[in-house]
Amino acid sequence: MRILQLIDSLEAGGAERMAVNYANALAKQIEFSGLVVGRKEGPLVNQIDDGVSYLFLNRNRVIDFKALFKLRNYVVIHKIAVIHTHSTSFFLAFLLKLLCPSIKIIWHDHYGDSEFLNKRPLLALRLITPFFSGIIAVNQNLKVWANENLHFENSIYLPNFPSEEKNGTDHTVLKGTSGKRIVSLANLRVQKDHFLLLEVAKKLKVSHADWTFHLVGKDFDDAYSKQIKSSIVENDLEKNVFLYGTKQDIKNILDQSTIAILTSQSEGLPVALLEYGLHKKPIIVTAVGEMPLVIQNGINGFLVDVQKEELFYKAIIELIEKEILRDVFGETLYKTIFENFSKKRIIKQYLNWLENSQK
Incomplete structure:
Protein backbone atom coordinates (compact mmCIF):
# COMPACT_ATOMS: atom_id res chain seq x y z
CA MET A 1 0.00 0.00 0.00
CA PRO A 162 0.86 9.21 21.17
CA SER A 163 4.32 8.83 19.75
CA GLU A 164 7.77 9.32 21.22
CA GLU A 165 9.37 12.54 20.02
CA LYS A 166 12.67 12.73 18.20
CA ASN A 167 15.46 14.70 19.84
CA GLY A 168 15.10 18.33 18.83
CA THR A 169 16.99 21.53 19.43
CA ASP A 170 14.80 22.68 22.34
CA HIS A 171 16.12 22.21 25.87
CA THR A 172 13.43 23.99 27.83
CA VAL A 173 14.11 24.72 31.49
CA LEU A 174 10.88 25.35 33.37
CA LYS A 175 10.77 28.12 35.93
CA GLY A 176 9.51 27.63 39.46
CA THR A 177 10.37 25.03 42.08
CA SER A 178 11.15 21.42 41.18
CA GLY A 179 8.37 19.09 42.32
CA LYS A 180 5.83 21.92 42.40
CA ARG A 181 5.04 22.58 38.74
CA ILE A 182 1.66 22.22 36.99
CA VAL A 183 1.81 21.97 33.19
CA SER A 184 -0.76 22.63 30.49
CA LEU A 185 -0.01 21.55 26.91
CA ALA A 186 -2.52 23.58 24.91
CA ASN A 187 -2.23 26.13 22.13
CA LEU A 188 -3.57 29.55 23.10
CA ARG A 189 -7.05 29.13 21.62
CA VAL A 190 -10.43 30.16 23.04
CA GLN A 191 -11.68 26.57 23.28
CA LYS A 192 -8.76 25.71 25.61
CA ASP A 193 -10.13 28.16 28.21
CA HIS A 194 -6.91 29.34 29.81
CA PHE A 195 -8.97 31.79 31.86
CA LEU A 196 -10.23 28.89 33.98
CA LEU A 197 -6.57 28.06 34.61
CA LEU A 198 -5.88 31.67 35.61
CA GLU A 199 -8.80 31.71 38.04
CA VAL A 200 -7.43 28.56 39.67
CA ALA A 201 -3.95 30.10 39.72
CA LYS A 202 -5.30 33.09 41.67
CA LYS A 203 -6.65 30.75 44.34
CA LEU A 204 -3.51 28.64 44.45
CA LYS A 205 -1.36 31.75 44.84
CA VAL A 206 -3.09 32.33 48.18
CA SER A 207 -3.02 28.76 49.50
CA HIS A 208 0.13 27.27 47.88
CA ALA A 209 2.19 30.15 46.46
CA ASP A 210 5.22 27.94 45.73
CA TRP A 211 3.26 25.89 43.14
CA THR A 212 3.40 27.33 39.61
CA PHE A 213 1.62 26.91 36.25
CA HIS A 214 3.49 26.35 32.98
CA LEU A 215 1.62 26.96 29.73
CA VAL A 216 3.17 25.32 26.66
CA GLY A 217 1.53 25.89 23.29
CA LYS A 218 1.46 28.13 20.24
CA ASP A 219 0.89 31.82 20.90
CA PHE A 220 -1.07 33.28 17.97
CA ASP A 221 -0.48 36.83 19.25
CA ASP A 222 -4.20 37.56 18.86
CA ALA A 223 -6.83 39.15 21.10
CA TYR A 224 -7.20 35.97 23.19
CA SER A 225 -3.44 35.77 23.77
CA LYS A 226 -3.26 39.44 24.71
CA GLN A 227 -6.12 39.00 27.21
CA ILE A 228 -4.28 36.11 28.87
CA LYS A 229 -1.11 38.15 29.25
CA SER A 230 -3.02 41.17 30.54
CA SER A 231 -4.83 39.01 33.09
CA ILE A 232 -1.52 37.60 34.35
CA VAL A 233 -0.21 41.13 34.94
CA GLU A 234 -3.45 42.53 36.37
CA ASN A 235 -3.69 39.71 38.91
CA ASP A 236 -0.01 39.84 39.83
CA LEU A 237 0.60 36.28 38.59
CA GLU A 238 3.93 36.89 36.85
CA LYS A 239 5.70 34.62 39.37
CA ASN A 240 2.95 32.00 39.31
CA VAL A 241 2.04 31.52 35.63
CA PHE A 242 4.63 31.19 32.86
CA LEU A 243 4.17 31.11 29.08
CA TYR A 244 6.65 29.22 26.87
CA GLY A 245 5.10 29.21 23.39
CA THR A 246 5.61 26.28 21.02
CA LYS A 247 8.08 23.67 22.24
CA GLN A 248 9.24 20.36 20.81
CA ASP A 249 10.90 18.79 23.85
CA ILE A 250 7.63 17.63 25.41
CA LYS A 251 9.19 14.69 27.23
CA ASN A 252 11.75 17.01 28.81
CA ILE A 253 9.00 19.44 29.85
CA LEU A 254 6.80 16.70 31.33
CA ASP A 255 9.78 15.23 33.18
CA GLN A 256 10.09 18.58 34.98
CA SER A 257 6.36 18.72 35.78
CA THR A 258 4.46 17.22 38.71
CA ILE A 259 0.80 17.61 37.68
CA ALA A 260 -0.71 17.96 34.18
CA ILE A 261 -3.99 19.67 33.34
CA LEU A 262 -6.38 20.61 30.53
CA THR A 263 -9.05 23.26 31.14
CA SER A 264 -10.81 23.04 27.75
CA GLN A 265 -14.41 23.95 26.99
CA SER A 266 -14.34 21.69 23.93
CA GLU A 267 -12.09 18.85 22.73
CA GLY A 268 -11.91 15.78 20.55
CA LEU A 269 -9.37 13.39 21.99
CA PRO A 270 -6.43 15.72 22.69
CA VAL A 271 -2.97 14.44 21.93
CA ALA A 272 -1.83 16.24 25.09
CA LEU A 273 -3.92 13.89 27.22
CA LEU A 274 -2.25 10.87 25.59
CA GLU A 275 1.19 12.40 26.12
CA TYR A 276 0.38 12.97 29.78
CA GLY A 277 -0.49 9.30 30.10
CA LEU A 278 2.55 8.14 28.15
CA HIS A 279 4.73 10.00 30.64
CA LYS A 280 2.80 8.84 33.74
CA LYS A 281 1.58 12.26 34.83
CA PRO A 282 -1.29 12.63 37.34
CA ILE A 283 -3.94 14.69 35.56
CA ILE A 284 -6.97 16.92 36.01
CA VAL A 285 -9.04 17.56 32.88
CA THR A 286 -12.46 18.88 31.97
CA ALA A 287 -15.23 16.43 31.07
CA VAL A 288 -15.49 17.24 27.35
CA GLY A 289 -15.03 15.31 24.10
CA GLU A 290 -13.62 11.83 24.50
CA MET A 291 -11.84 12.58 27.75
CA PRO A 292 -14.58 11.04 29.94
CA LEU A 293 -14.12 7.80 27.97
CA VAL A 294 -10.42 7.77 28.86
CA ILE A 295 -10.48 9.09 32.40
CA GLN A 296 -12.26 7.23 35.19
CA ASN A 297 -12.75 9.93 37.77
CA GLY A 298 -10.74 9.21 40.89
CA ILE A 299 -9.08 6.14 39.38
CA ASN A 300 -6.68 7.32 36.69
CA GLY A 301 -7.24 11.07 37.00
CA PHE A 302 -9.75 13.73 37.96
CA LEU A 303 -12.60 14.86 35.69
CA VAL A 304 -14.13 18.28 36.35
CA ASP A 305 -17.11 19.92 34.66
CA VAL A 306 -16.40 22.83 32.32
CA GLN A 307 -15.71 26.22 33.95
CA LYS A 308 -16.01 24.88 37.51
CA GLU A 309 -13.02 26.70 38.96
CA GLU A 310 -13.74 25.75 42.58
CA LEU A 311 -13.93 22.03 41.75
CA PHE A 312 -10.79 22.27 39.61
CA TYR A 313 -8.97 24.04 42.44
CA LYS A 314 -10.04 21.39 44.98
CA ALA A 315 -8.80 18.63 42.65
CA ILE A 316 -5.40 20.32 42.36
CA ILE A 317 -5.19 20.70 46.12
CA GLU A 318 -5.92 16.99 46.57
CA LEU A 319 -3.10 16.04 44.20
CA ILE A 320 -0.73 18.53 45.80
CA GLU A 321 -1.36 17.09 49.25
CA LYS A 322 -1.41 13.39 48.30
CA GLU A 323 1.81 12.28 46.63
CA ILE A 324 0.74 8.63 46.70
CA LEU A 325 -2.41 9.52 44.76
CA ARG A 326 -0.27 11.27 42.15
CA ASP A 327 1.78 8.10 41.69
CA VAL A 328 -1.32 5.91 41.44
CA PHE A 329 -2.98 8.19 38.90
CA GLY A 330 0.18 8.32 36.78
CA GLU A 331 0.70 4.57 36.68
CA THR A 332 -2.98 3.80 36.08
CA LEU A 333 -3.32 6.35 33.29
CA TYR A 334 -0.18 4.98 31.63
CA LYS A 335 -1.76 1.51 31.64
CA THR A 336 -4.98 2.92 30.14
CA ILE A 337 -3.12 4.65 27.31
CA PHE A 338 -0.82 1.69 26.63
CA GLU A 339 -3.69 -0.80 26.43
CA ASN A 340 -6.22 1.27 24.47
CA PHE A 341 -4.39 3.96 22.52
Whole structure:
Protein backbone atom coordinates (compact mmCIF):
# COMPACT_ATOMS: atom_id res chain seq x y z
CA MET A 1 0.00 0.00 0.00
CA ARG A 2 1.21 3.52 -0.89
CA ILE A 3 -0.27 6.25 1.33
CA LEU A 4 0.27 10.00 1.50
CA GLN A 5 -0.59 12.21 4.50
CA LEU A 6 -1.75 15.70 3.47
CA ILE A 7 -1.83 18.59 5.98
CA ASP A 8 -1.90 22.38 5.69
CA SER A 9 0.93 23.10 8.12
CA LEU A 10 3.39 21.57 10.55
CA GLU A 11 2.65 23.90 13.44
CA ALA A 12 2.45 22.10 16.78
CA GLY A 13 -1.29 21.31 16.81
CA GLY A 14 -3.13 18.05 17.35
CA ALA A 15 -4.04 17.42 13.70
CA GLU A 16 -0.48 18.23 12.62
CA ARG A 17 1.00 15.87 15.21
CA MET A 18 -1.27 13.08 14.04
CA ALA A 19 -0.35 13.60 10.37
CA VAL A 20 3.31 13.17 11.36
CA ASN A 21 2.50 10.24 13.67
CA TYR A 22 0.65 8.39 10.90
CA ALA A 23 3.38 9.05 8.33
CA ASN A 24 6.09 7.84 10.71
CA ALA A 25 4.18 4.76 11.87
CA LEU A 26 3.24 3.71 8.35
CA ALA A 27 6.81 4.07 7.04
CA LYS A 28 7.66 0.93 8.98
CA GLN A 29 4.66 -1.07 7.77
CA ILE A 30 3.77 -0.26 4.16
CA GLU A 31 5.50 0.05 0.80
CA PHE A 32 5.47 3.86 0.72
CA SER A 33 4.61 6.53 3.30
CA GLY A 34 4.67 10.20 2.33
CA LEU A 35 3.86 13.51 3.99
CA VAL A 36 2.93 16.61 2.01
CA VAL A 37 2.48 20.02 3.65
CA GLY A 38 0.44 22.61 1.80
CA ARG A 39 0.76 26.09 3.23
CA LYS A 40 3.31 26.40 6.01
CA GLU A 41 6.13 24.41 7.52
CA GLY A 42 6.71 24.46 11.26
CA PRO A 43 8.54 22.87 14.18
CA LEU A 44 7.03 19.43 13.60
CA VAL A 45 9.13 19.07 10.46
CA ASN A 46 11.89 17.98 12.84
CA GLN A 47 9.76 15.03 14.00
CA ILE A 48 9.50 13.40 10.55
CA ASP A 49 11.33 10.07 10.37
CA ASP A 50 13.95 9.42 7.70
CA GLY A 51 11.78 6.70 6.14
CA VAL A 52 9.04 9.19 5.24
CA SER A 53 9.04 10.92 1.84
CA TYR A 54 8.43 14.64 2.43
CA LEU A 55 7.27 17.49 0.18
CA PHE A 56 6.39 21.12 0.92
CA LEU A 57 4.08 22.78 -1.64
CA ASN A 58 4.31 26.42 -0.49
CA ARG A 59 0.66 26.92 -1.43
CA ASN A 60 -0.27 30.62 -1.34
CA ARG A 61 -3.90 30.72 -2.52
CA VAL A 62 -7.08 28.68 -2.16
CA ILE A 63 -6.65 27.54 -5.75
CA ASP A 64 -2.92 27.52 -6.41
CA PHE A 65 -2.29 25.75 -9.72
CA LYS A 66 1.47 25.62 -9.23
CA ALA A 67 1.08 23.84 -5.89
CA LEU A 68 -1.69 21.60 -7.23
CA PHE A 69 0.34 20.36 -10.18
CA LYS A 70 3.40 19.95 -7.98
CA LEU A 71 1.28 17.66 -5.81
CA ARG A 72 -0.10 15.85 -8.86
CA ASN A 73 3.41 15.16 -10.19
CA TYR A 74 4.52 13.86 -6.80
CA VAL A 75 1.51 11.54 -6.60
CA VAL A 76 2.10 10.19 -10.11
CA ILE A 77 5.85 9.70 -9.64
CA HIS A 78 5.39 7.84 -6.36
CA LYS A 79 2.30 5.93 -7.54
CA ILE A 80 0.24 7.03 -4.54
CA ALA A 81 -2.96 5.03 -4.06
CA VAL A 82 -4.47 6.76 -1.01
CA ILE A 83 -4.46 10.41 0.05
CA HIS A 84 -5.08 10.67 3.80
CA THR A 85 -6.04 14.33 4.13
CA HIS A 86 -6.22 15.98 7.54
CA SER A 87 -8.60 18.75 8.66
CA THR A 88 -8.93 21.66 6.22
CA SER A 89 -6.54 20.23 3.63
CA PHE A 90 -9.54 18.29 2.25
CA PHE A 91 -10.14 20.98 -0.42
CA LEU A 92 -6.70 20.50 -1.96
CA ALA A 93 -7.29 16.73 -1.93
CA PHE A 94 -10.62 17.31 -3.71
CA LEU A 95 -8.91 19.35 -6.44
CA LEU A 96 -6.34 16.58 -6.87
CA LYS A 97 -9.16 14.04 -7.18
CA LEU A 98 -10.49 15.98 -10.17
CA LEU A 99 -7.09 15.59 -11.87
CA CYS A 100 -6.48 11.99 -10.72
CA PRO A 101 -9.88 10.28 -10.45
CA SER A 102 -8.39 6.90 -9.48
CA ILE A 103 -6.92 8.30 -6.24
CA LYS A 104 -8.72 7.30 -3.04
CA ILE A 105 -9.33 10.19 -0.64
CA ILE A 106 -9.64 9.56 3.10
CA TRP A 107 -10.57 12.60 5.18
CA HIS A 108 -9.41 12.74 8.81
CA ASP A 109 -11.79 15.00 10.73
CA HIS A 110 -9.97 16.58 13.70
CA TYR A 111 -12.60 19.24 14.39
CA GLY A 112 -11.84 20.56 17.87
CA ASP A 113 -15.14 22.27 18.73
CA SER A 114 -17.01 18.98 18.92
CA GLU A 115 -19.21 20.37 21.70
CA PHE A 116 -20.60 22.91 19.20
CA LEU A 117 -21.17 20.88 16.05
CA ASN A 118 -24.52 22.58 15.41
CA LYS A 119 -22.54 25.71 14.45
CA ARG A 120 -20.29 23.93 11.96
CA PRO A 121 -20.48 25.02 8.28
CA LEU A 122 -21.90 22.27 6.10
CA LEU A 123 -22.22 23.40 2.48
CA ALA A 124 -18.62 22.92 1.31
CA LEU A 125 -18.33 19.54 3.02
CA ARG A 126 -21.60 18.29 1.54
CA LEU A 127 -20.38 19.24 -1.95
CA ILE A 128 -16.98 17.60 -1.55
CA THR A 129 -17.50 14.48 0.62
CA PRO A 130 -19.15 12.45 -2.20
CA PHE A 131 -15.64 12.33 -3.68
CA PHE A 132 -14.21 10.75 -0.52
CA SER A 133 -13.76 7.02 0.01
CA GLY A 134 -13.88 7.25 3.80
CA ILE A 135 -13.92 9.54 6.83
CA ILE A 136 -11.91 9.09 10.03
CA ALA A 137 -13.33 10.82 13.10
CA VAL A 138 -11.24 11.52 16.19
CA ASN A 139 -14.25 11.09 18.47
CA GLN A 140 -17.64 9.41 18.42
CA ASN A 141 -19.54 12.71 18.14
CA LEU A 142 -17.78 13.49 14.85
CA LYS A 143 -18.55 10.01 13.49
CA VAL A 144 -22.25 10.38 14.27
CA TRP A 145 -22.17 13.90 12.81
CA ALA A 146 -20.67 12.61 9.54
CA ASN A 147 -23.32 9.90 9.27
CA GLU A 148 -26.25 12.20 10.05
CA ASN A 149 -25.22 15.50 8.44
CA LEU A 150 -23.04 14.41 5.54
CA HIS A 151 -24.97 11.17 5.00
CA PHE A 152 -21.65 9.40 4.79
CA GLU A 153 -21.67 5.73 5.71
CA ASN A 154 -18.04 4.63 5.44
CA SER A 155 -16.79 6.46 8.52
CA ILE A 156 -14.76 5.12 11.41
CA TYR A 157 -13.78 6.38 14.83
CA LEU A 158 -10.04 6.06 15.36
CA PRO A 159 -8.65 7.67 18.51
CA ASN A 160 -5.44 9.64 18.37
CA PHE A 161 -2.31 7.88 19.55
CA PRO A 162 0.86 9.21 21.17
CA SER A 163 4.32 8.83 19.75
CA GLU A 164 7.77 9.32 21.22
CA GLU A 165 9.37 12.54 20.02
CA LYS A 166 12.67 12.73 18.20
CA ASN A 167 15.46 14.70 19.84
CA GLY A 168 15.10 18.33 18.83
CA THR A 169 16.99 21.53 19.43
CA ASP A 170 14.80 22.68 22.34
CA HIS A 171 16.12 22.21 25.87
CA THR A 172 13.43 23.99 27.83
CA VAL A 173 14.11 24.72 31.49
CA LEU A 174 10.88 25.35 33.37
CA LYS A 175 10.77 28.12 35.93
CA GLY A 176 9.51 27.63 39.46
CA THR A 177 10.37 25.03 42.08
CA SER A 178 11.15 21.42 41.18
CA GLY A 179 8.37 19.09 42.32
CA LYS A 180 5.83 21.92 42.40
CA ARG A 181 5.04 22.58 38.74
CA ILE A 182 1.66 22.22 36.99
CA VAL A 183 1.81 21.97 33.19
CA SER A 184 -0.76 22.63 30.49
CA LEU A 185 -0.01 21.55 26.91
CA ALA A 186 -2.52 23.58 24.91
CA ASN A 187 -2.23 26.13 22.13
CA LEU A 188 -3.57 29.55 23.10
CA ARG A 189 -7.05 29.13 21.62
CA VAL A 190 -10.43 30.16 23.04
CA GLN A 191 -11.68 26.57 23.28
CA LYS A 192 -8.76 25.71 25.61
CA ASP A 193 -10.13 28.16 28.21
CA HIS A 194 -6.91 29.34 29.81
CA PHE A 195 -8.97 31.79 31.86
CA LEU A 196 -10.23 28.89 33.98
CA LEU A 197 -6.57 28.06 34.61
CA LEU A 198 -5.88 31.67 35.61
CA GLU A 199 -8.80 31.71 38.04
CA VAL A 200 -7.43 28.56 39.67
CA ALA A 201 -3.95 30.10 39.72
CA LYS A 202 -5.30 33.09 41.67
CA LYS A 203 -6.65 30.75 44.34
CA LEU A 204 -3.51 28.64 44.45
CA LYS A 205 -1.36 31.75 44.84
CA VAL A 206 -3.09 32.33 48.18
CA SER A 207 -3.02 28.76 49.50
CA HIS A 208 0.13 27.27 47.88
CA ALA A 209 2.19 30.15 46.46
CA ASP A 210 5.22 27.94 45.73
CA TRP A 211 3.26 25.89 43.14
CA THR A 212 3.40 27.33 39.61
CA PHE A 213 1.62 26.91 36.25
CA HIS A 214 3.49 26.35 32.98
CA LEU A 215 1.62 26.96 29.73
CA VAL A 216 3.17 25.32 26.66
CA GLY A 217 1.53 25.89 23.29
CA LYS A 218 1.46 28.13 20.24
CA ASP A 219 0.89 31.82 20.90
CA PHE A 220 -1.07 33.28 17.97
CA ASP A 221 -0.48 36.83 19.25
CA ASP A 222 -4.20 37.56 18.86
CA ALA A 223 -6.83 39.15 21.10
CA TYR A 224 -7.20 35.97 23.19
CA SER A 225 -3.44 35.77 23.77
CA LYS A 226 -3.26 39.44 24.71
CA GLN A 227 -6.12 39.00 27.21
CA ILE A 228 -4.28 36.11 28.87
CA LYS A 229 -1.11 38.15 29.25
CA SER A 230 -3.02 41.17 30.54
CA SER A 231 -4.83 39.01 33.09
CA ILE A 232 -1.52 37.60 34.35
CA VAL A 233 -0.21 41.13 34.94
CA GLU A 234 -3.45 42.53 36.37
CA ASN A 235 -3.69 39.71 38.91
CA ASP A 236 -0.01 39.84 39.83
CA LEU A 237 0.60 36.28 38.59
CA GLU A 238 3.93 36.89 36.85
CA LYS A 239 5.70 34.62 39.37
CA ASN A 240 2.95 32.00 39.31
CA VAL A 241 2.04 31.52 35.63
CA PHE A 242 4.63 31.19 32.86
CA LEU A 243 4.17 31.11 29.08
CA TYR A 244 6.65 29.22 26.87
CA GLY A 245 5.10 29.21 23.39
CA THR A 246 5.61 26.28 21.02
CA LYS A 247 8.08 23.67 22.24
CA GLN A 248 9.24 20.36 20.81
CA ASP A 249 10.90 18.79 23.85
CA ILE A 250 7.63 17.63 25.41
CA LYS A 251 9.19 14.69 27.23
CA ASN A 252 11.75 17.01 28.81
CA ILE A 253 9.00 19.44 29.85
CA LEU A 254 6.80 16.70 31.33
CA ASP A 255 9.78 15.23 33.18
CA GLN A 256 10.09 18.58 34.98
CA SER A 257 6.36 18.72 35.78
CA THR A 258 4.46 17.22 38.71
CA ILE A 259 0.80 17.61 37.68
CA ALA A 260 -0.71 17.96 34.18
CA ILE A 261 -3.99 19.67 33.34
CA LEU A 262 -6.38 20.61 30.53
CA THR A 263 -9.05 23.26 31.14
CA SER A 264 -10.81 23.04 27.75
CA GLN A 265 -14.41 23.95 26.99
CA SER A 266 -14.34 21.69 23.93
CA GLU A 267 -12.09 18.85 22.73
CA GLY A 268 -11.91 15.78 20.55
CA LEU A 269 -9.37 13.39 21.99
CA PRO A 270 -6.43 15.72 22.69
CA VAL A 271 -2.97 14.44 21.93
CA ALA A 272 -1.83 16.24 25.09
CA LEU A 273 -3.92 13.89 27.22
CA LEU A 274 -2.25 10.87 25.59
CA GLU A 275 1.19 12.40 26.12
CA TYR A 276 0.38 12.97 29.78
CA GLY A 277 -0.49 9.30 30.10
CA LEU A 278 2.55 8.14 28.15
CA HIS A 279 4.73 10.00 30.64
CA LYS A 280 2.80 8.84 33.74
CA LYS A 281 1.58 12.26 34.83
CA PRO A 282 -1.29 12.63 37.34
CA ILE A 283 -3.94 14.69 35.56
CA ILE A 284 -6.97 16.92 36.01
CA VAL A 285 -9.04 17.56 32.88
CA THR A 286 -12.46 18.88 31.97
CA ALA A 287 -15.23 16.43 31.07
CA VAL A 288 -15.49 17.24 27.35
CA GLY A 289 -15.03 15.31 24.10
CA GLU A 290 -13.62 11.83 24.50
CA MET A 291 -11.84 12.58 27.75
CA PRO A 292 -14.58 11.04 29.94
CA LEU A 293 -14.12 7.80 27.97
CA VAL A 294 -10.42 7.77 28.86
CA ILE A 295 -10.48 9.09 32.40
CA GLN A 296 -12.26 7.23 35.19
CA ASN A 297 -12.75 9.93 37.77
CA GLY A 298 -10.74 9.21 40.89
CA ILE A 299 -9.08 6.14 39.38
CA ASN A 300 -6.68 7.32 36.69
CA GLY A 301 -7.24 11.07 37.00
CA PHE A 302 -9.75 13.73 37.96
CA LEU A 303 -12.60 14.86 35.69
CA VAL A 304 -14.13 18.28 36.35
CA ASP A 305 -17.11 19.92 34.66
CA VAL A 306 -16.40 22.83 32.32
CA GLN A 307 -15.71 26.22 33.95
CA LYS A 308 -16.01 24.88 37.51
CA GLU A 309 -13.02 26.70 38.96
CA GLU A 310 -13.74 25.75 42.58
CA LEU A 311 -13.93 22.03 41.75
CA PHE A 312 -10.79 22.27 39.61
CA TYR A 313 -8.97 24.04 42.44
CA LYS A 314 -10.04 21.39 44.98
CA ALA A 315 -8.80 18.63 42.65
CA ILE A 316 -5.40 20.32 42.36
CA ILE A 317 -5.19 20.70 46.12
CA GLU A 318 -5.92 16.99 46.57
CA LEU A 319 -3.10 16.04 44.20
CA ILE A 320 -0.73 18.53 45.80
CA GLU A 321 -1.36 17.09 49.25
CA LYS A 322 -1.41 13.39 48.30
CA GLU A 323 1.81 12.28 46.63
CA ILE A 324 0.74 8.63 46.70
CA LEU A 325 -2.41 9.52 44.76
CA ARG A 326 -0.27 11.27 42.15
CA ASP A 327 1.78 8.10 41.69
CA VAL A 328 -1.32 5.91 41.44
CA PHE A 329 -2.98 8.19 38.90
CA GLY A 330 0.18 8.32 36.78
CA GLU A 331 0.70 4.57 36.68
CA THR A 332 -2.98 3.80 36.08
CA LEU A 333 -3.32 6.35 33.29
CA TYR A 334 -0.18 4.98 31.63
CA LYS A 335 -1.76 1.51 31.64
CA THR A 336 -4.98 2.92 30.14
CA ILE A 337 -3.12 4.65 27.31
CA PHE A 338 -0.82 1.69 26.63
CA GLU A 339 -3.69 -0.80 26.43
CA ASN A 340 -6.22 1.27 24.47
CA PHE A 341 -4.39 3.96 22.52
CA SER A 342 -1.15 2.39 21.39
CA LYS A 343 0.28 3.19 17.98
CA LYS A 344 0.39 -0.51 17.08
CA ARG A 345 -3.28 -1.05 17.86
CA ILE A 346 -4.60 2.04 16.05
CA ILE A 347 -2.48 1.52 12.92
CA LYS A 348 -3.69 -2.09 12.67
CA GLN A 349 -7.32 -0.91 12.81
CA TYR A 350 -6.55 1.80 10.26
CA LEU A 351 -4.95 -0.53 7.71
CA ASN A 352 -7.71 -3.12 8.07
CA TRP A 353 -10.34 -0.45 7.50
CA LEU A 354 -8.49 0.93 4.45
CA GLU A 355 -8.22 -2.52 2.90
CA ASN A 356 -11.93 -3.13 3.40
CA SER A 357 -12.78 0.32 2.05
CA GLN A 358 -11.08 -0.45 -1.25
CA LYS A 359 -12.91 -3.71 -1.89
